[in-house]
Amino acid sequence: MQTFESKIPDGPIKEKWKKHKESIKVVSPNNKMKLDIIVVGTGLAGGSAAASLAELGYNVKSFCYQDSPRRAHSIAAQGGINAAKNYQNDNDSVFRLFYDTIKGGDYRSREANVFRMAEVSGNIIDQCVAQGVPFAREYGGTLANRSFGGVLVSRTFYARGQTGQQLLLGSYAAMNRQIANGKIQLYARREMLDLVVIDGKAKGIITRNLITGEIERHGAHAVVIASGGYSNVFYLSTNAMGSNVSPVWQIYKKGAFFANPSYAQIHPTCIPVHGEYQSKLTLMSESLRNDGRIWVPKEKVDAIKLQFSEIKPNDIPEEKRDYYLERRYPSYGNLVPRDVASRAAKERCDAGFGVNSSGKAVFLDFAATIKERGKEEIEKKYGNLFQMYQKITDVNPYEEPMMIYPAIHYTMGGTWVDYNLMTTIPGLYAIGEANFSDHGANRLGASALMQGLADGYFILPYTIGNYLADEIQTPKINTNVKEFEDAENAIMERLKSVMLIQGSKTVDYFHKRLGQIMWDKVGMSRNEKGLKEAIEEIRTLRKEFWKDIRVPGSLNNINPELEKAGKTADFLELGELMARDALQRNESCGGHYREEFTTEEGEAKRDDENYSFVGAWEYKGEDSVPELHKEHLEFEYVKLTQRSYK
Amino acid sequence: MAEKILRKIKLKIWRQENAQSKGYFDTYELENISTDASFLEMMDLLNEHLIMEGIDPVAFDHDCREGICGSCGLFINGRAHGPDNDITTCQLHMRKFREGATIVIEPWRAKSFPVIKDLMVDRSAFDIIQQAGGFITINTGSAVVANTILIDPKSAETAMDAASCIGCGACVAACKNSSAMLFVAAKVTHLANLPQGKPEAKKRAIQMAKKMDELGFGGCSNTGACEVECPKNISISTIATLNREYLSANVDQ
Numbered sequence A: 001m002q003t004f005e006s007k008i009p010d011g012p013i014k015e016k017w018k019k020h021k022e023s024i025k026v027v028s029p030n031n032k033m034k035l036d037i038i039v040v041g042t043g044l045a046g047g048s049a050a051a052s053l054a055e056l057g058y059n060v061k062s063f064c065y066q067d068s069p070r071r072a073h074s075i076a077a078q079g080g081i082n083a084a085k086n087y088q089n090d091n092d093s094v095f096r097l098f099y100d101t102i103k104g105g106d107y108r109s110r111e112a113n114v115f116r117m118a119e120v121s122g123n124i125i126d127q128c129v130a131q132g133v134p135f136a137r138e139y140g141g142t143l144a145n146r147s148f149g150g151v152l153v154s155r156t157f158y159a160r161g162q163t164g165q166q167l168l169l170g171s172y173a174a175m176n177r178q179i180a181n182g183k184i185q186l187y188a189r190r191e192m193l194d195l196v197v198i199d200g201k202a203k204g205i206i207t208r209n210l211i212t213g214e215i216e217r218h219g220a221h222a223v224v225i226a227s228g229g230y231s232n233v234f235y236l237s238t239n240a241m242g243s244n245v246s247p248v249w250q251i252y253k254k255g256a257f258f259a260n261p262s263y264a265q266i267h268p269t270c271i272p273v274h275g276e277y278q279s280k281l282t283l284m285s286e287s288l289r290n291d292g293r294i295w296v297p298k299e300k301v302d303a304i305k306l307q308f309s310e311i312k313p314n315d316i317p318e319e320k321r322d323y324y325l326e327r328r329y330p331s332y333g334n335l336v337p338r339d340v341a342s343r344a345a346k347e348r349c350d351a352g353f354g355v356n357s358s359g360k361a362v363f364l365d366f367a368a369t370i371k372e373r374g375k376e377e378i379e380k381k382y383g384n385l386f387q388m389y390q391k392i393t394d395v396n397p398y399e400e401p402m403m404i405y406p407a408i409h410y411t412m413g414g415t416w417v418d419y420n421l422m423t424t425i426p427g428l429y430a431i432g433e434a435n436f437s438d439h440g441a442n443r444l445g446a447s448a449l450m451q452g453l454a455d456g457y458f459i460l461p462y463t464i465g466n467y468l469a470d471e472i473q474t475p476k477i478n479t480n481v482k483e484f485e486d487a488e489n490a491i492m493e494r495l496k497s498v499m500l501i502q503g504s505k506t507v508d509y510f511h512k513r514l515g516q517i518m519w520d521k522v523g524m525s526r527n528e529k530g531l532k533e534a535i536e537e538i539r540t541l542r543k544e545f546w547k548d549i550r551v552p553g554s555l556n557n558i559n560p561e562l563e564k565a566g567k568t569a570d571f572l573e574l575g576e577l578m579a580r581d582a583l584q585r586n587e588s589c590g591g592h593y594r595e596e597f598t599t600e601e602g603e604a605k606r607d608d609e610n611y612s613f614v615g616a617w618e619y620k621g622e623d624s625v626p627e628l629h630k631e632h633l634e635f636e637y638v639k640l641t642q643r644s645y646k
Numbered sequence B: 001m002a003e004k005i006l007r008k009i010k011l012k013i014w015r016q017e018n019a020q021s022k023g024y025f026d027t028y029e030l031e032n033i034s035t036d037a038s039f040l041e042m043m044d045l046l047n048e049h050l051i052m053e054g055i056d057p058v059a060f061d062h063d064c065r066e067g068i069c070g071s072c073g074l075f076i077n078g079r080a081h082g083p084d085n086d087i088t089t090c091q092l093h094m095r096k097f098r099e100g101a102t103i104v105i106e107p108w109r110a111k112s113f114p115v116i117k118d119l120m121v122d123r124s125a126f127d128i129i130q131q132a133g134g135f136i137t138i139n140t141g142s143a144v145v146a147n148t149i150l151i152d153p154k155s156a157e158t159a160m161d162a163a164s165c166i167g168c169g170a171c172v173a174a175c176k177n178s179s180a181m182l183f184v185a186a187k188v189t190h191l192a193n194l195p196q197g198k199p200e201a202k203k204r205a206i207q208m209a210k211k212m213d214e215l216g217f218g219g220c221s222n223t224g225a226c227e228v229e230c231p232k233n234i235s236i237s238t239i240a241t242l243n244r245e246y247l248s249a250n251v252d253q
């Protein structure tokens, strides 16, 4: 029953979504009341979908692993959300946002999907304002904008450095209204452990109640996965500690194709790593690059002195500083896209110009802006970020430049979906960061929030009707059937076996080792030899995990180590697929940088003739090599060029 | 400040198997902790040791580890979120502690936040309060174009200040009455300062306050302890706004 067809509607790009909406089926209000939908995830994607579907009249069951939907990882997004409103009169438009996103994604995304996202972007802002999201305002009371990396217009809407939080509180509030209405049933502190497929269609999930340990069955007419991204496969990332690939991995193993797993984004402005015990990395919003200048010393002697704390950054005179982004990319300067900025930082540090004791940091300096426009303005714009920096590092960034270094931040890859956001399993949808759809090989800043909310508020609520219209005869899903029982038994089996091992190493030990392999060999810069080694090393590590892991506690109680073990076990499988995907892609594009495929100046070099496709992997069983399917990308409206930000 | 190593610290931690069982304090020692480590990283290290010694690790809530999700919340040495101002537990660093220190770590203590294991509590009461009215009644798709309604930046800023609440519960833990007044006031103030939230402002104040009482949170006696421990600097002036909405609503009735 699997379908691997993008289902992109015919016609001119500006008409596609409109025509599609007109042609897809609609479910009557009466019938909606009889249909159940499971939404896994309460982030911007899942939260907005759950609320909108409930408003339409469907019965929604909403799941998250945190104690409240409001804590989903979207809450941590700082910088802002894009929309083609053209409020700055700087010649922005739906087409320009579309164009920037395709180009920023290094021509590895679908034109039709991206155009649709750009088209609904304005509605998102309207919706969020109506919910009470306190976006920043101009003196006259209109909405304010800022600019973000990789674009030449100012189209990013923001609420201080807490945009994700405010947008999420908006969708959380919309959910709360529907919970009060009885249209959303909330299941917090639940972890999805498997998908249940009956007669080829998604019909439910199995979860673990994280307080009682109870294994539960939940049936529905459709299942939506909105579980976020998988950056934590690298152990250290900017994602929340609990962010994971598990729901995406479970559905992959049940037949949903996994697209472009190797496309991971490195964020250039994170607080550098400082110790062995470190548990996560903290992002300093990219918006800081609007007002901060990035530099390292021109001369290596100065860098070495900084590394040994013999001098302070402010001891280095202006003429001895190398503002390397401004030097290399005069037209975009400090605002080049993330992948370009990250690699440039790595290049300087690898060449010995790093500025902290590990040599893995560059400066982000606000002195010029503070001098020009005053401390107050900076404080107003970035106060909470500066405070956060100082609390972590004990350095006052108003007086000394910040130190930053790239870190893993976002995964463009994810579950493959068609134009309707349906996976290769009928009745199963994937939205938000969990799917692969709109960002190609690199995501532009402030576009993830836009995509999550586009999917959840304005796309899925329409497209899901097209499938459900044919399910109105299907009664409530009975969970006392073999398929649910089998899934539940398999889970119990796995949980018990992981508890039985009682080996000599903790989960974190394995997760850290996996992270190191991923960062060294499947990270910012990759090559054939390293990728092949990574595949072998991950396999060996996986075997070791299943022999030597120690999970304390019991199955019938709160057990964070057990949760971590399950997530890490999945990461240990995902890591191999990422390496495999990176290995098959003999080109460099966006966040995927293969050392063998570069221009003479060391910039990424695409191979459009052979690699202009989405690589979608099909699971073939535990000991088999997965199969690669190719969805060829056609570009009718954007001319493919080598990205240049010079 | 340069990194230092704390050679030895003592941890006195609340242990409790589950909601039904009785809790007790247990004491652990930990060696060689970097002052650059975060408090929760120190807890991770402790747990790594406990697991290896065959002792059940200490359960605590956490997720973002950057002060925004509101998951974490420990009562450290008698203070909600520990001995530093304007931060959450996950933002606390070991440089705030001295060599040889004894650190007492407890869960939030409040009737409406029952302990479910060790340092984890059930804060679902906060969600229930929000469901009682912490929203604007608007369906997806029915919004007007954003710039049709102008909002003066000052109101937007006041709304934003209040909207920064992360729902951590420190205000309740810090209050001798276990009142959730600051939390409720933050939401009421956020929405009452925006034109979109005005029509329902009074109803919202009444319903949320009523739900708060029903759920067993105590009354407010204006001690201001909540404001001191709030990691997001929510001001007790929001409580005045709540009272204003509440009283004017009662007058209307």
Ligand SMILES: Cc1cc2nc3c(=O)[nH]c(=O)nc-3n(C[C@H](O)[C@H](O)[C@H](O)COP(=O)(O)OP(=O)(O)OC[C@H]3O[C@@H](n4cnc5c(N)ncnc54)[C@H](O)[C@@H]3O)c2cc1C
Pocket: A040, A041, A042, A043, A044, A045, A046, A047, A063, A064, A065, A066, A069, A071, A072, A073, A074, A075, A076, A077, A078, A079, A080, A081, A082, A163, A164, A190, A191, A192, A193, A226, A227, A228, A229, A238, A239, A240, A243, A244, A246, A247, A283, A409, A410, A431, A432, A433, A434, A445, A446, A447, A448, A449, A450, A452
């Ligand atoms: C620090 C940081 C800053 C960022 N800043 C920006 C920005 O300024 N602009 C921008 O556009 N993007 C930004 N991003 C990216 C953006 O925040 C995310 O891509 C986006 O929020 C993802 O939303 P989501 O709804 O897909 O998933 P999430 O918000 O990650 O939500 C995932 C949900 O799934 C649930 N879940 C996960 N696994 C399970 C399971 N096994 N069982 C049950 N439930 C589960 C979780 O409980 C949660 O509710 C930032 C990201 C980070 C890390």
Ligand code: SF4
Pocket: B164, B165, B166, B167, B168, B169, B170, B171, B172, B182, B183, B186, B226, B229, B230, B231, B232, B233, B234
């Ligand atoms: S008001 Fe402050 S202390 Fe209370 S929940 Fe909100 S952020 Fe936490």
Ligand code: FES
Pocket: B061, B062, B063, B064, B065, B066, B067, B068, B069, B070, B071, B072, B073, B088, B089, B090, B091
């Ligand atoms: S873990 Fe998110 S606020 Fe502390």
